Amino acid sequence: xxxxxxxxxxxxxxxxxxxxxxxxxxxxxxxxxxxxxxxxxxxxxxxxxxxxxxxxxxxxxxxxxxxxxxxxxxxxxxxxxxxxxxxxxxxxxxxxxxxxxxxxxxxxxxxxxxxxxxxxxxxxxxxxxxxxxxxxxxxxxxxxxxxxxxxxxxxxxxxxxxxxxxxxxxxxxxxxxxxxxxxxxxxxxxxxxxxxxxxxxxxxxxxxxxxxxxxxxxxxxxxxxxxxxxxxxxxxxxxxxxxxxxxxxxxxxxxxxxxxxxxxxxxxxxxxxxxxxxxxxxxxxxxxxxxxxxxxxxxxxxxxxxxxxxxxxxxxxxxxxxxxxxxxxxxxxxxxxxxxxxxxxxxxxxxxxxxxxxxxxxxxxxxxxxxxxxxxxxxxxxxxxxxxxxxxxxxxxxxxxxxxxxxxxxxxxxxxxxxxxxxxxxxxxxxxxxxxxxxxxxxxxxxxxxxxxxxxxxxxxxxxxxxxxxx
Numbered sequence: 001x002x003x004x005x006x007x008x009x010x011x012x013x014x015x016x017x018x019x020x021x022x023x024x025x026x027x028x029x030x031x032x033x034x035x036x037x038x039x040x041x042x043x044x045x046x047x048x049x050x051x052x053x054x055x056x057x058x059x060x061x062x063x064x065x066x067x068x069x070x071x072x073x074x075x076x077x078x079x080x081x082x083x084x085x086x087x088x089x090x091x092x093x094x095x096x097x098x099x100x101x102x103x104x105x106x107x108x109x110x111x112x113x114x115x116x117x118x119x120x121x122x123x124x125x126x127x128x129x130x131x132x133x134x135x136x137x138x139x140x141x142x143x144x145x146x147x148x149x150x151x152x153x154x155x156x157x158x159x160x161x162x163x164x165x166x167x168x169x170x171x172x173x174x175x176x177x178x179x180x181x182x183x184x185x186x187x188x189x190x191x192x193x194x195x196x197x198x199x200x201x202x203x204x205x206x207x208x209x210x211x212x213x214x215x216x217x218x219x220x221x222x223x224x225x226x227x228x229x230x231x232x233x234x235x236x237x238x239x240x241x242x243x244x245x246x247x248x249x250x251x252x253x254x255x256x257x258x259x260x261x262x263x264x265x266x267x268x269x270x271x272x273x274x275x276x277x278x279x280x281x282x283x284x285x286x287x288x289x290x291x292x293x294x295x296x297x298x299x300x301x302x303x304x305x306x307x308x309x310x311x312x313x314x315x316x317x318x319x320x321x322x323x324x325x326x327x328x329x330x331x332x333x334x335x336x337x338x339x340x341x342x343x344x345x346x347x348x349x350x351x352x353x354x355x356x357x358x359x360x361x362x363x364x365x366x367x368x369x370x371x372x373x374x375x376x377x378x379x380x381x382x383x384x385x386x387x388x389x390x391x392x393x394x395x396x397x398x399x400x401x402x403x404x405x406x407x408x409x410x411x412x413x414x415x416x417x418x419x420x421x422x423x424x425x426x427x428x429x430x431x432x433x434x435x436x437x438x439x440x441x442x443x444x445x446x447x448x449x450x451x452x453x454x455x456x457x458x459x460x461x462x463x464x465x466x467x468x469x470x471x
Contacts, residue, residue: 002230002272002425004211005065005352006170009371009372010370011370011371012368012370013028013368013370013417013420013421013424015308015367015368015426016224016226016227016428017029017030017225017226018032018222018223018428019042019436020040020041020130020222021039021042022043023044025225025338030387031087031144031220031387031436032436033088033434034089035164036097036211036222036440037089037092037097038274039099040098041097041219041222041225042202043048043220044098047098047099047100047218047219048099048100049393049415050218050219050416051100051217052101053100053101053103053119054066054102054103054213054217055104055108055142055150056102056103056105056149056151057105057147057150057151057152058109058110058151058152058153059109059112059141059154060111060112060153060154061112061114061117061139062111062112062113063156064109065190066395067193069104070377071152071196071197072103074206075093075209076094077093077188078090078091079091079202079203079206080203081201081203081204082200082315083201083204083400084201084396086392086393087396087436088204088207088434089388091203091206091207094210094213094402098214105148106143107144107147108147110137110140110141110163110456113471115405116133116240117159120205121159126159126162126296127159127161127165127173128168130159130162131171131173135217136272138180138181138186138200141186145184145185146284149217150187150188150213150216151181151186152189153177153188153189153191154191154193155173155190156193157192157198159194172452174190175453177190177286178453178470179264179453179454182453182470187216187217189209189213206259207434208443212432212433212434212471213271214471215468215470216468219442222281223260223261223262224259224260224425224426224428225260227259227261227422228259228311228418229259229418230309230310230311231258231259231311231312231313232257232296232300232309232312232313233256233259233313233426233441233443234254234256234257234293234312234313234314235254235255235314235315235316235441235443235444235445235446236253236254236292236314236315236316237254237316237447237451238282238283238284238318238446239253239452245438252266252293253268253450253451254268255443255446255447255450256299257429257442257443259275259309261429261442262447263468264299264300265465265466266299266464267295267465268454276370277287279449281318282367283320283323284324284327285323285327286324286327286330287327288327289328290331291331292331293314293327293330293331293332293343294379295464297331297334299410307320308335309335310335310337311335311336311337311338311414312332312335312338312339313339313412314328314339314341315341315342315343315444315447316342316343317342317448318342319342319408320340320342320410323397324340325340325410328340329411334418335413337414339411340409340412340445341408341410341419342408342409342410343405343423343440343441344405344407344408346405347378347404347405347406349404349406350402350403350404351365351366351369351402352401353366360413363384363395364395364401364402366384366385367382367384367402367424367437368380368420369383369404370417375408375409376406376408376409377407377419377420378405378406379423379424380402380405381402381404381423381424381427381437381439382396382397382402382439383395385436394436396435396436405423407423422441423441424437426441426442426443427439427440427442430446431471440450444466446470450467450470454470455458
Protein backbone atom coordinates (compact mmCIF):
# COMPACT_ATOMS: atom_id res chain seq x y z
CA UNK A 1 0.00 0.00 0.00
CA UNK A 2 1.17 3.53 -0.78
CA UNK A 3 0.26 6.25 1.71
CA UNK A 4 -0.59 9.18 -0.53
CA UNK A 5 -1.45 12.51 1.19
CA UNK A 6 -4.25 13.08 -1.36
CA UNK A 7 -6.00 9.78 -0.62
CA UNK A 8 -8.91 10.07 1.81
CA UNK A 9 -9.16 6.38 2.61
CA UNK A 10 -6.68 6.56 5.45
CA UNK A 11 -6.63 8.50 8.71
CA UNK A 12 -3.86 9.46 11.14
CA UNK A 13 -4.56 8.98 14.84
CA UNK A 14 -2.82 11.55 17.03
CA UNK A 15 0.04 10.48 19.30
CA UNK A 16 -1.22 9.88 22.88
CA UNK A 17 0.23 11.93 25.72
CA UNK A 18 1.55 10.59 29.00
CA UNK A 19 0.75 12.24 32.33
CA UNK A 20 3.23 12.51 35.19
CA UNK A 21 0.99 13.89 37.93
CA UNK A 22 -2.40 12.89 39.40
CA UNK A 23 -2.98 16.51 40.43
CA UNK A 24 -1.84 18.72 37.55
CA UNK A 25 -3.29 18.44 34.04
CA UNK A 26 -0.38 20.18 32.32
CA UNK A 27 2.34 17.73 33.46
CA UNK A 28 2.17 15.83 30.19
CA UNK A 29 4.52 14.77 27.40
CA UNK A 30 4.55 12.33 24.49
CA UNK A 31 8.17 11.52 25.46
CA UNK A 32 8.40 9.27 28.58
CA UNK A 33 12.02 10.13 29.42
CA UNK A 34 11.59 13.89 29.00
CA UNK A 35 8.42 13.72 31.06
CA UNK A 36 10.21 11.93 33.91
CA UNK A 37 13.09 14.38 33.79
CA UNK A 38 10.85 17.47 33.82
CA UNK A 39 8.06 16.37 36.18
CA UNK A 40 9.26 13.27 38.03
CA UNK A 41 7.30 10.00 38.29
CA UNK A 42 3.51 9.93 38.58
CA UNK A 43 3.21 8.69 42.19
CA UNK A 44 6.40 10.17 43.63
CA UNK A 45 4.57 11.68 46.63
CA UNK A 46 3.12 8.32 47.63
CA UNK A 47 6.47 6.53 47.24
CA UNK A 48 8.11 9.18 49.44
CA UNK A 49 5.94 8.00 52.33
CA UNK A 50 6.65 4.29 51.74
CA UNK A 51 10.41 4.10 51.21
CA UNK A 52 13.25 6.04 52.76
CA UNK A 53 15.58 4.26 50.35
CA UNK A 54 15.16 1.39 47.92
CA UNK A 55 17.16 -1.47 49.46
CA UNK A 56 18.77 -4.05 47.19
CA UNK A 57 19.48 -7.69 48.09
CA UNK A 58 21.70 -9.85 45.88
CA UNK A 59 22.21 -13.41 44.75
CA UNK A 60 24.76 -14.76 42.29
CA UNK A 61 28.39 -15.93 42.04
CA UNK A 62 31.07 -14.94 44.54
CA UNK A 63 31.78 -11.53 42.95
CA UNK A 64 28.10 -10.47 42.91
CA UNK A 65 28.15 -7.84 45.68
CA UNK A 66 31.08 -5.98 44.13
CA UNK A 67 29.42 -6.08 40.71
CA UNK A 68 26.07 -4.79 42.00
CA UNK A 69 27.72 -2.15 44.16
CA UNK A 70 29.45 -0.82 41.04
CA UNK A 71 26.16 -0.95 39.13
CA UNK A 72 24.42 1.12 41.80
CA UNK A 73 27.22 3.70 41.56
CA UNK A 74 26.50 3.87 37.82
CA UNK A 75 22.78 4.26 38.54
CA UNK A 76 23.54 7.26 40.70
CA UNK A 77 25.78 8.85 38.06
CA UNK A 78 25.17 10.90 34.92
CA UNK A 79 25.37 9.24 31.49
CA UNK A 80 25.08 10.61 27.97
CA UNK A 81 23.54 8.66 25.06
CA UNK A 82 25.73 6.74 22.63
CA UNK A 83 22.77 5.55 20.50
CA UNK A 84 19.29 6.71 19.40
CA UNK A 85 20.42 10.28 19.93
CA UNK A 86 17.28 11.61 18.23
CA UNK A 87 15.30 10.14 21.16
CA UNK A 88 17.54 9.23 24.11
CA UNK A 89 18.41 12.02 26.55
CA UNK A 90 21.03 12.36 29.30
CA UNK A 91 20.46 10.20 32.37
CA UNK A 92 21.13 12.52 35.34
CA UNK A 93 21.12 9.84 38.07
CA UNK A 94 18.48 7.66 39.72
CA UNK A 95 17.76 9.93 42.67
CA UNK A 96 17.43 13.03 40.47
CA UNK A 97 14.74 11.37 38.35
CA UNK A 98 12.87 9.14 40.78
CA UNK A 99 13.35 11.21 43.95
CA UNK A 100 14.51 8.14 45.88
CA UNK A 101 17.91 6.88 46.97
CA UNK A 102 18.92 3.30 46.10
CA UNK A 103 21.34 1.38 48.33
CA UNK A 104 22.90 -2.07 48.56
CA UNK A 105 22.09 -3.98 51.75
CA UNK A 106 25.26 -5.99 52.14
CA UNK A 107 23.68 -8.07 54.91
CA UNK A 108 21.27 -9.74 52.48
CA UNK A 109 23.41 -11.62 49.99
CA UNK A 110 23.58 -15.27 48.93
CA UNK A 111 26.57 -16.53 47.01
CA UNK A 112 26.72 -19.46 44.62
CA UNK A 113 30.02 -21.03 45.59
CA UNK A 114 32.87 -21.76 43.20
CA UNK A 115 32.26 -25.48 43.72
CA UNK A 116 28.55 -25.15 42.89
CA UNK A 117 29.45 -23.16 39.79
CA UNK A 118 32.00 -25.76 38.66
CA UNK A 119 29.52 -28.61 39.13
CA UNK A 120 26.90 -26.69 37.17
CA UNK A 121 29.15 -25.91 34.21
CA UNK A 122 30.35 -29.52 34.01
CA UNK A 123 26.88 -31.03 34.26
CA UNK A 124 25.24 -32.79 31.31
CA UNK A 125 22.39 -30.28 31.52
CA UNK A 126 23.92 -27.12 33.04
CA UNK A 127 20.66 -25.18 32.74
CA UNK A 128 18.85 -27.73 34.91
CA UNK A 129 21.68 -27.75 37.45
CA UNK A 130 21.70 -23.96 37.73
CA UNK A 131 17.91 -23.91 38.03
CA UNK A 132 18.19 -26.44 40.85
CA UNK A 133 20.77 -24.31 42.68
CA UNK A 134 18.60 -21.19 42.46
CA UNK A 135 15.47 -23.08 43.53
CA UNK A 136 17.23 -24.07 46.77
CA UNK A 137 18.86 -20.72 47.52
CA UNK A 138 16.13 -18.18 46.73
CA UNK A 139 13.71 -19.43 49.42
CA UNK A 140 16.38 -18.65 52.03
CA UNK A 141 15.97 -14.94 51.22
CA UNK A 142 12.35 -14.97 52.29
CA UNK A 143 13.28 -14.92 55.98
CA UNK A 144 15.03 -11.57 55.36
CA UNK A 145 12.24 -10.10 53.23
CA UNK A 146 11.70 -7.16 55.61
CA UNK A 147 15.30 -6.06 55.00
CA UNK A 148 15.13 -5.45 51.25
CA UNK A 149 12.76 -4.10 48.61
CA UNK A 150 14.08 -5.74 45.44
CA UNK A 151 16.36 -8.68 44.66
CA UNK A 152 19.12 -8.32 42.06
CA UNK A 153 20.07 -11.63 40.44
CA UNK A 154 23.44 -11.48 38.70
CA UNK A 155 24.13 -13.78 35.74
CA UNK A 156 27.71 -13.59 34.40
CA UNK A 157 28.42 -14.26 30.76
CA UNK A 158 30.43 -17.39 31.59
CA UNK A 159 27.13 -19.06 32.52
CA UNK A 160 25.61 -18.49 29.09
CA UNK A 161 25.29 -22.22 28.31
CA UNK A 162 22.83 -22.46 31.23
CA UNK A 163 20.54 -19.60 30.19
CA UNK A 164 18.21 -21.55 27.90
CA UNK A 165 17.55 -24.81 26.09
CA UNK A 166 15.11 -24.86 23.20
CA UNK A 167 15.03 -28.68 23.10
CA UNK A 168 13.82 -29.06 26.68
CA UNK A 169 10.33 -27.55 26.68
CA UNK A 170 11.93 -24.26 25.59
CA UNK A 171 13.58 -23.78 28.99
CA UNK A 172 14.43 -20.16 29.76
CA UNK A 173 16.31 -19.29 32.96
CA UNK A 174 14.87 -15.77 33.09
CA UNK A 175 11.30 -17.10 33.12
CA UNK A 176 12.24 -19.84 35.58
CA UNK A 177 13.70 -17.36 38.08
CA UNK A 178 10.67 -15.09 37.83
CA UNK A 179 8.40 -18.09 38.41
CA UNK A 180 10.28 -19.05 41.60
CA UNK A 181 10.35 -15.53 43.04
CA UNK A 182 6.69 -14.71 42.39
CA UNK A 183 5.72 -17.55 44.74
CA UNK A 184 7.47 -15.67 47.54
CA UNK A 185 6.27 -12.23 46.46
CA UNK A 186 9.84 -11.09 45.77
CA UNK A 187 10.30 -8.40 43.07
CA UNK A 188 13.42 -9.12 41.04
CA UNK A 189 15.80 -7.43 38.64
CA UNK A 190 17.90 -9.86 36.61
CA UNK A 191 21.29 -8.40 35.68
CA UNK A 192 23.03 -10.10 32.77
CA UNK A 193 26.66 -9.16 32.33
CA UNK A 194 26.45 -8.98 28.54
CA UNK A 195 23.18 -7.06 28.32
CA UNK A 196 23.71 -4.63 31.21
CA UNK A 197 27.29 -4.22 32.38
CA UNK A 198 28.99 -4.60 29.00
CA UNK A 199 26.42 -2.84 26.84
CA UNK A 200 27.93 0.06 24.91
CA UNK A 201 25.30 2.68 25.79
CA UNK A 202 25.14 2.82 29.58
CA UNK A 203 22.73 5.76 29.31
CA UNK A 204 20.15 3.44 27.76
CA UNK A 205 20.85 0.74 30.35
CA UNK A 206 20.39 3.17 33.25
CA UNK A 207 17.13 4.57 31.90
CA UNK A 208 15.84 1.03 31.38
CA UNK A 209 16.96 -0.20 34.81
CA UNK A 210 15.79 2.93 36.60
CA UNK A 211 12.25 2.77 35.23
CA UNK A 212 12.02 -0.97 35.85
CA UNK A 213 13.32 -0.80 39.43
CA UNK A 214 10.98 2.04 40.34
CA UNK A 215 8.01 0.15 38.88
CA UNK A 216 8.87 -3.11 40.65
CA UNK A 217 8.77 -1.47 44.08
CA UNK A 218 5.16 -0.25 43.45
CA UNK A 219 6.16 2.94 41.66
CA UNK A 220 4.11 4.35 38.77
CA UNK A 221 6.40 6.22 36.32
CA UNK A 222 3.58 7.57 34.14
CA UNK A 223 0.00 7.00 33.05
CA UNK A 224 -1.96 7.79 29.90
CA UNK A 225 -3.51 11.24 29.64
CA UNK A 226 -6.91 12.00 28.13
CA UNK A 227 -8.13 8.40 27.92
CA UNK A 228 -11.81 7.37 27.95
CA UNK A 229 -13.10 7.48 31.51
CA UNK A 230 -14.48 4.40 33.27
CA UNK A 231 -12.84 1.91 30.93
CA UNK A 232 -10.99 -1.33 31.60
CA UNK A 233 -8.64 -3.08 29.19
CA UNK A 234 -7.96 -6.82 29.34
CA UNK A 235 -5.25 -8.71 27.50
CA UNK A 236 -5.69 -12.48 27.10
CA UNK A 237 -3.11 -15.09 26.22
CA UNK A 238 -3.02 -18.89 26.33
CA UNK A 239 0.06 -21.06 26.80
CA UNK A 240 -0.02 -24.78 26.07
CA UNK A 241 1.57 -26.73 28.88
CA UNK A 242 3.71 -29.80 28.36
CA UNK A 243 1.21 -32.54 27.55
CA UNK A 244 0.89 -36.24 26.96
CA UNK A 245 -1.84 -38.34 25.37
CA UNK A 246 -3.95 -38.60 28.52
CA UNK A 247 -3.37 -35.21 30.11
CA UNK A 248 -3.15 -31.93 28.26
CA UNK A 249 -4.07 -28.51 29.49
CA UNK A 250 -3.43 -24.81 28.94
CA UNK A 251 -2.53 -21.89 31.10
CA UNK A 252 -4.81 -18.91 30.60
CA UNK A 253 -3.54 -15.46 31.52
CA UNK A 254 -5.64 -12.29 31.60
CA UNK A 255 -4.06 -8.94 32.51
CA UNK A 256 -6.32 -6.08 33.65
CA UNK A 257 -5.51 -2.41 33.00
CA UNK A 258 -7.43 0.68 34.05
CA UNK A 259 -8.48 3.53 31.76
CA UNK A 260 -5.10 5.22 32.16
CA UNK A 261 -3.17 2.12 31.10
CA UNK A 262 -1.90 1.28 34.58
CA UNK A 263 -1.64 -2.46 35.18
CA UNK A 264 -3.78 -3.68 38.06
CA UNK A 265 -3.44 -7.43 38.54
CA UNK A 266 -3.82 -10.50 36.39
CA UNK A 267 -5.64 -13.80 36.61
CA UNK A 268 -3.87 -17.01 35.68
CA UNK A 269 -5.05 -20.57 35.98
CA UNK A 270 -4.79 -23.95 34.35
CA UNK A 271 -7.63 -25.84 32.71
CA UNK A 272 -8.18 -28.83 30.47
CA UNK A 273 -11.60 -27.51 29.41
CA UNK A 274 -10.52 -26.02 26.11
CA UNK A 275 -10.66 -26.70 22.39
CA UNK A 276 -8.22 -26.34 19.53
CA UNK A 277 -9.05 -24.16 16.56
CA UNK A 278 -7.17 -23.46 13.34
CA UNK A 279 -3.38 -23.82 13.54
CA UNK A 280 -3.91 -25.60 16.87
CA UNK A 281 -4.69 -22.31 18.62
CA UNK A 282 -6.47 -23.07 21.91
CA UNK A 283 -9.67 -21.36 22.94
CA UNK A 284 -11.82 -21.65 26.04
CA UNK A 285 -15.32 -23.02 26.38
CA UNK A 286 -18.17 -20.66 27.19
CA UNK A 287 -18.15 -21.65 30.86
CA UNK A 288 -14.37 -21.28 31.26
CA UNK A 289 -14.07 -17.86 29.67
CA UNK A 290 -17.04 -16.69 31.73
CA UNK A 291 -15.02 -17.58 34.85
CA UNK A 292 -11.95 -15.76 33.54
CA UNK A 293 -13.85 -12.59 32.66
CA UNK A 294 -15.72 -12.72 35.96
CA UNK A 295 -12.44 -12.73 37.85
CA UNK A 296 -11.08 -9.88 35.74
CA UNK A 297 -14.18 -7.83 36.45
CA UNK A 298 -13.76 -8.49 40.17
CA UNK A 299 -10.18 -7.16 40.06
CA UNK A 300 -11.39 -3.90 38.54
CA UNK A 301 -14.26 -3.57 41.00
CA UNK A 302 -12.00 -4.14 44.00
CA UNK A 303 -9.93 -1.14 42.90
CA UNK A 304 -13.02 1.01 42.19
CA UNK A 305 -15.23 0.68 45.26
CA UNK A 306 -17.26 -2.15 43.74
CA UNK A 307 -18.20 -0.14 40.64
CA UNK A 308 -17.94 -2.01 37.30
CA UNK A 309 -16.40 -0.24 34.31
CA UNK A 310 -18.76 1.38 31.84
CA UNK A 311 -16.63 0.15 28.94
CA UNK A 312 -14.55 -3.00 28.75
CA UNK A 313 -12.14 -3.86 25.93
CA UNK A 314 -10.59 -7.31 25.51
CA UNK A 315 -7.52 -7.87 23.34
CA UNK A 316 -6.43 -11.29 22.07
CA UNK A 317 -3.99 -12.34 19.35
CA UNK A 318 -6.24 -15.15 18.10
CA UNK A 319 -9.83 -14.96 16.90
CA UNK A 320 -12.73 -14.98 19.34
CA UNK A 321 -14.78 -18.13 18.87
CA UNK A 322 -18.55 -18.00 19.31
CA UNK A 323 -18.32 -19.74 22.68
CA UNK A 324 -15.80 -17.17 23.90
CA UNK A 325 -17.95 -14.26 22.71
CA UNK A 326 -21.01 -15.67 24.51
CA UNK A 327 -18.97 -16.30 27.66
CA UNK A 328 -17.68 -12.72 27.69
CA UNK A 329 -21.22 -11.35 27.45
CA UNK A 330 -22.36 -13.72 30.21
CA UNK A 331 -19.73 -12.39 32.61
CA UNK A 332 -19.76 -8.71 31.64
CA UNK A 333 -23.48 -7.93 31.73
CA UNK A 334 -22.81 -5.09 34.17
CA UNK A 335 -20.75 -3.24 31.54
CA UNK A 336 -22.57 -1.00 29.07
CA UNK A 337 -20.14 -1.43 26.18
CA UNK A 338 -18.09 -4.54 25.41
CA UNK A 339 -15.45 -4.60 22.68
CA UNK A 340 -13.60 -7.78 21.65
CA UNK A 341 -10.60 -7.10 19.42
CA UNK A 342 -8.22 -9.56 17.79
CA UNK A 343 -4.80 -8.00 17.20
CA UNK A 344 -2.70 -9.75 14.57
CA UNK A 345 0.98 -8.99 14.05
CA UNK A 346 1.61 -10.90 10.85
CA UNK A 347 0.07 -9.20 7.82
CA UNK A 348 1.29 -8.80 4.22
CA UNK A 349 0.58 -5.08 4.32
CA UNK A 350 3.24 -2.36 4.30
CA UNK A 351 3.04 1.41 4.03
CA UNK A 352 5.25 3.78 2.04
CA UNK A 353 4.80 7.53 2.20
CA UNK A 354 4.71 9.46 -1.08
CA UNK A 355 5.33 13.20 -1.33
CA UNK A 356 3.47 15.27 -3.93
CA UNK A 357 2.49 12.18 -5.98
CA UNK A 358 6.07 12.05 -7.20
CA UNK A 359 8.66 10.54 -4.91
CA UNK A 360 9.08 8.35 -1.86
CA UNK A 361 9.40 10.46 1.27
CA UNK A 362 12.60 10.52 3.31
CA UNK A 363 10.68 9.13 6.27
CA UNK A 364 8.29 6.19 6.61
CA UNK A 365 4.55 6.62 7.04
CA UNK A 366 3.53 8.16 10.34
CA UNK A 367 2.88 6.15 13.47
CA UNK A 368 -0.89 6.21 13.96
CA UNK A 369 -1.87 5.75 10.29
CA UNK A 370 -5.06 3.68 9.96
CA UNK A 371 -6.83 2.17 6.96
CA UNK A 372 -10.23 0.52 7.28
CA UNK A 373 -10.87 -2.78 5.52
CA UNK A 374 -14.55 -3.77 5.82
CA UNK A 375 -14.88 -4.86 9.47
CA UNK A 376 -11.12 -4.72 10.07
CA UNK A 377 -8.58 -1.96 10.54
CA UNK A 378 -4.91 -1.65 9.72
CA UNK A 379 -3.06 0.33 12.40
CA UNK A 380 0.58 1.37 12.16
CA UNK A 381 1.97 1.39 15.71
CA UNK A 382 5.41 1.69 14.13
CA UNK A 383 6.32 4.73 12.09
CA UNK A 384 7.61 8.27 11.99
CA UNK A 385 6.99 10.60 14.96
CA UNK A 386 7.67 14.32 15.31
CA UNK A 387 9.18 14.45 18.78
CA UNK A 388 9.12 18.19 19.49
CA UNK A 389 8.27 21.64 18.17
CA UNK A 390 11.54 21.80 16.24
CA UNK A 391 10.13 19.19 13.86
CA UNK A 392 12.68 16.45 14.56
CA UNK A 393 11.73 13.10 13.07
CA UNK A 394 12.17 9.84 14.96
CA UNK A 395 11.64 6.33 13.62
CA UNK A 396 12.43 3.72 16.26
CA UNK A 397 12.83 0.82 13.80
CA UNK A 398 15.18 2.89 11.63
CA UNK A 399 15.62 1.03 8.33
CA UNK A 400 12.73 -1.43 8.14
CA UNK A 401 9.50 -0.56 6.38
CA UNK A 402 6.87 -0.36 9.15
CA UNK A 403 4.30 -3.14 9.25
CA UNK A 404 0.79 -2.51 10.60
CA UNK A 405 -1.28 -4.47 13.07
CA UNK A 406 -4.51 -5.95 11.76
CA UNK A 407 -7.45 -5.35 14.09
CA UNK A 408 -10.53 -7.56 13.78
CA UNK A 409 -13.61 -6.64 15.80
CA UNK A 410 -15.72 -9.54 17.08
CA UNK A 411 -17.97 -7.48 19.34
CA UNK A 412 -18.63 -3.81 19.88
CA UNK A 413 -19.60 -0.93 17.63
CA UNK A 414 -17.57 2.03 18.85
CA UNK A 415 -15.40 4.36 16.84
CA UNK A 416 -12.41 2.75 15.13
CA UNK A 417 -10.53 5.97 15.92
CA UNK A 418 -11.02 5.47 19.67
CA UNK A 419 -10.03 1.82 19.39
CA UNK A 420 -6.84 2.72 17.53
CA UNK A 421 -6.06 5.61 19.88
CA UNK A 422 -6.28 3.37 22.96
CA UNK A 423 -4.01 0.75 21.36
CA UNK A 424 -1.45 3.44 20.48
CA UNK A 425 -1.58 4.64 24.07
CA UNK A 426 -1.22 1.17 25.52
CA UNK A 427 1.83 0.59 23.32
CA UNK A 428 3.55 3.30 25.44
CA UNK A 429 2.82 1.67 28.81
CA UNK A 430 5.67 -0.82 29.08
CA UNK A 431 7.41 0.14 32.33
CA UNK A 432 10.13 -2.44 31.68
CA UNK A 433 11.67 -0.44 28.85
CA UNK A 434 13.16 2.95 27.98
CA UNK A 435 11.53 2.98 24.52
CA UNK A 436 9.05 5.51 23.19
CA UNK A 437 6.66 2.70 22.26
CA UNK A 438 6.34 -1.03 21.59
CA UNK A 439 4.73 -2.52 18.53
CA UNK A 440 2.03 -4.27 20.60
CA UNK A 441 -0.16 -2.73 23.31
CA UNK A 442 0.90 -3.64 26.83
CA UNK A 443 -2.30 -5.68 27.20
CA UNK A 444 -0.99 -8.29 24.78
CA UNK A 445 2.73 -7.81 25.32
CA UNK A 446 2.47 -8.55 29.02
CA UNK A 447 -0.18 -11.25 28.73
CA UNK A 448 2.13 -13.21 26.43
CA UNK A 449 5.12 -12.80 28.74
CA UNK A 450 3.09 -13.69 31.80
CA UNK A 451 1.63 -16.81 30.21
CA UNK A 452 5.11 -17.93 29.19
CA UNK A 453 6.47 -17.40 32.70
CA UNK A 454 3.67 -18.97 34.69
CA UNK A 455 4.06 -22.18 32.70
CA UNK A 456 7.13 -22.71 34.86
CA UNK A 457 5.51 -22.01 38.22
CA UNK A 458 5.49 -25.24 40.27
CA UNK A 459 2.26 -24.27 42.06
CA UNK A 460 -0.11 -22.01 40.20
CA UNK A 461 -2.94 -20.79 42.43
CA UNK A 462 -6.19 -19.49 40.95
CA UNK A 463 -5.78 -16.02 42.45
CA UNK A 464 -4.88 -12.55 41.22
CA UNK A 465 -1.16 -11.79 40.87
CA UNK A 466 0.59 -8.43 40.67
CA UNK A 467 2.29 -8.18 37.31
CA UNK A 468 5.26 -6.22 38.69
CA UNK A 469 6.70 -9.51 39.98
CA UNK A 470 6.90 -10.81 36.39
CA UNK A 471 8.56 -7.76 34.82
